[in-house]
Amino acid sequence: MHVFATGGSGLTGPAIVAELVAAGHTVTGLARSDTAAARLESLGATPHRGSLEDLDSLRSGAEAADGVLHMAFGGDFADPDDMMRRDRTAIETLGQALEHSGKPFVSTSGTLVMAAGRKSAEKDEPDPAGIAGFRIPGERACLGFAAQGVRASVVRLAPTVHGPGDYGFIGMLVATARTTGMSAYVGDGTNRWPAVHRLDAASLFRLALEKAPAGSVLHGVAESGVTLKSIAETIARALDLPAVSLTPDEAAAHFASPFMATVYGLDAPVSSSYTQELLGWSPTHPTLLDDLEHGDYFATPIS
Helix, strand or coil: CEEEEECCCCCCHHHHHHHHHHCCCEEEEEECCHHHHHHHHHCCCEEEECCCCCHHHHHHHHHCCCEEEECCCCCCCCCHHHHHHHHHHHHHHHHHCCCCCCCEEEEEEEHHHCCCCCCECCCCCCCCCCCCHHHHHHHHHHHHHHHHCCEEEEEEECCEEECCCCCCHHHHHHHHHHHHCCEEEECCCCCEEEEEEHHHHHHHHHHHHHHCCCCEEEEECCEEEEEHHHHHHHHHHHHCCCEEEECHHHHHHHCCCHHHHHHHCCCCCECCHHHHHHHCCCCCCCCHHHHHHHCCCCCCCCC
C-alpha cells in the first residue's frame, strides 16, 4: 500500500513510518522543512513538501496514495478554536480526495476527549466540555467519510506515548522535577492516566490502515490507568528527590500553568479491549513505569 502520511517526522510519527516501511508499505510523508524531509528520507519514506495550511499539497498527496494517515496537529494551545479549525479543514481536504474510493483514512485524536472520572470505552461518547473537546470536530469530520465510500477510522492515543527521546507530558514532569527539586503530583495522586509505548502505537496505526472497518474508533492504550503518584514516585527515586503532593493552586504555580496543573490532576482511564479484539492488536513493549526505570528519561541533559 502507498500511504500518504502527515506528522511522520514528529515524536511518534517516525516510529509509525518505520513500522509501515518494515511491513512492506510505501510511505510519502508531508514535510514542511528540510529537516523534516531529511528525517523522512532516513526512515525510507519519500518527502512531499507542504504543510497543513497548504490544502493543494494535502489534496495532491492524498489523491496519489492508496491510503492516508493523518497524525499532524499543531498551532497555539492558547487558541484551541483555531487549532480545531486547522485540523478539521485538513481532515476534510484529505477525506474529500478519497471519497468513493474505498481507501483507508486513519486520523489521530487523543483519549483525553473522553469524560473524566471513569473508565471509558471506544463506543462511549466523547465529552465536548472536556479538556480535549477541541479534538472532537476532527474526529467527527474523519468518521463522516465512512458514509462517503472511505474506510475512515480514528485512533485516539493515550496522553502518554512513551519511549526514547520522549519530550511530552512525562518528559516535562522529569524536567520540572529537576528544575524545582521535587517530583510533584496533585492531591492524593490516585488519578489515572492511560499510556502506550511508541512502538505499540506504531503497530496499531499499521493495523488500522490495513484492516480497520469504516467508522471504527480505536484506543491506542496499553495500560488503562497508571496513577500519577506512582509516576511521580518513580521520578523521585531516579532523581533522589522528594515526591510531594500539591493542591491544585500549588500545582498551577509548580507547573507554571493552570492548564498543565489541570492536565496532571485529571483522572482519565480508558479501555482498549474493543480495539485489541477488533484488530488483534496486542501491546508487547515495556510499561510506562518500566520505561521510566530503564529508559532514557534520566539521561544527563545536554547543556
